[in-house]
Amino acid sequence: MRARRSLIDLDDLSANELTYMLSRAAEFEEDDPGHLLAGVGTVNLFFEQSTRTFTSFNLAQLRLGAHVVNLAPGDLSLATKGETIEDTALTLAAMGVGVLVVRHPEAGFTQRVARAFDGHVINAGDGAHAHPTQALLDLRTLRDEFGSLQGRTVVFVGDIVHSRVAHSTINGLRRLGANVVLVGPESFLPESYAQMGVSIERDFDAILPQADAVILLRIQRERFSSMPITDAQYVAEYQLNAARLQRIGPGAIVMHPGPYNRGMELDDTVLEFAGWRYAQQVRNGVFVRMAVLDFLVNGPAVALGA
Numbered sequence: 001m002r003a004r005r006s007l008i009d010l011d012d013l014s015a016n017e018l019t020y021m022l023s024r025a026a027e028f029e030e031d032d033p034g035h036l037l038a039g040v041g042t043v044n045l046f047f048e049q050s051t052r053t054f055t056s057f058n059l060a061q062l063r064l065g066a067h068v069v070n071l072a073p074g075d076l077s078l079a080t081k082g083e084t085i086e087d088t089a090l091t092l093a094a095m096g097v098g099v100l101v102v103r104h105p106e107a108g109f110t111q112r113v114a115r116a117f118d119g120h121v122i123n124a125g126d127g128a129h130a131h132p133t134q135a136l137l138d139l140r141t142l143r144d145e146f147g148s149l150q151g152r153t154v155v156f157v158g159d160i161v162h163s164r165v166a167h168s169t170i171n172g173l174r175r176l177g178a179n180v181v182l183v184g185p186e187s188f189l190p191e192s193y194a195q196m197g198v199s200i201e202r203d204f205d206a207i208l209p210q211a212d213a214v215i216l217l218r219i220q221r222e223r224f225s226s227m228p229i230t231d232a233q234y235v236a237e238y239q240l241n242a243a244r245l246q247r248i249g250p251g252a253i254v255m256h257p258g259p260y261n262r263g264m265e266l267d268d269t270v271l272e273f274a275g276w277r278y279a280q281q282v283r284n285g286v287f288v289r290m291a292v293l294d295f296l297v298n299g300p301a302v303a304l305g306a
């Protein structure tokens, strides 16, 4: 029997699996694949708020014909009755649940669930650690735009240190041959990131003309005990706005994993910019999650080399 696989971060996928997943998502967008997950029990456990990821997983599961149960943390015996997450996982598996989608504020929590659950676990974001399906949808959006990402320059701006999206997407971009540049103040972007094989740049204006894609990030205030820089300083140095859009090269695009904060990392002119790809990212999210669900439950549709 095929070992049950989970997706905790992009490292769980081989190079071939990663590119397969991206093309499978494109296939699903072209042609609705029907009920590839007919009758499979899926449970979504979100211990943190979510609009996009939660809705997107639900739609992906429903389009594939899965049975869907959504459990909010307050609904769980875990919350008040002393049950451990391991015992919750065991209980859900005994009911025949095949897939758990988990979001949690603690890094490593989803991995813990995966060790206890006899089924597939998909990480929908664990603390500042990883968010692999967001990375896949970002990669898919970039590939739609540029084809191969080899040699393309992708610039992340903002609160990198708390961004599980940046952590997972950087991993994927490096594997697909893109140049990754990280931009932000020291408190959001420690020098240690240079060890990831990326460039660190403090001056947003200087790097903008070289970017093929700029990925803006929200400042994750909920993960700071006190804010290291004022909003006014951040806006002055790192907000993408009308003046900075003038510096961006022709054909360059701007992305954001959402939720975006108007007046902070971007102003309204970005939302009207021809290269703004946020809606495309969100749209791709559903197809990418369908591809992940299908891959984990049914395996690849074609033989993939090592």
Ligand code: NCD
Binding pocket: 052, 053, 125, 131, 134, 164, 165, 217, 218, 220, 257, 258, 259
């Ligand atoms: C983000 C997340 O929750 O990691 N959004 C998302 O899933 N698309 C980013 C954030 O909260 O700023």
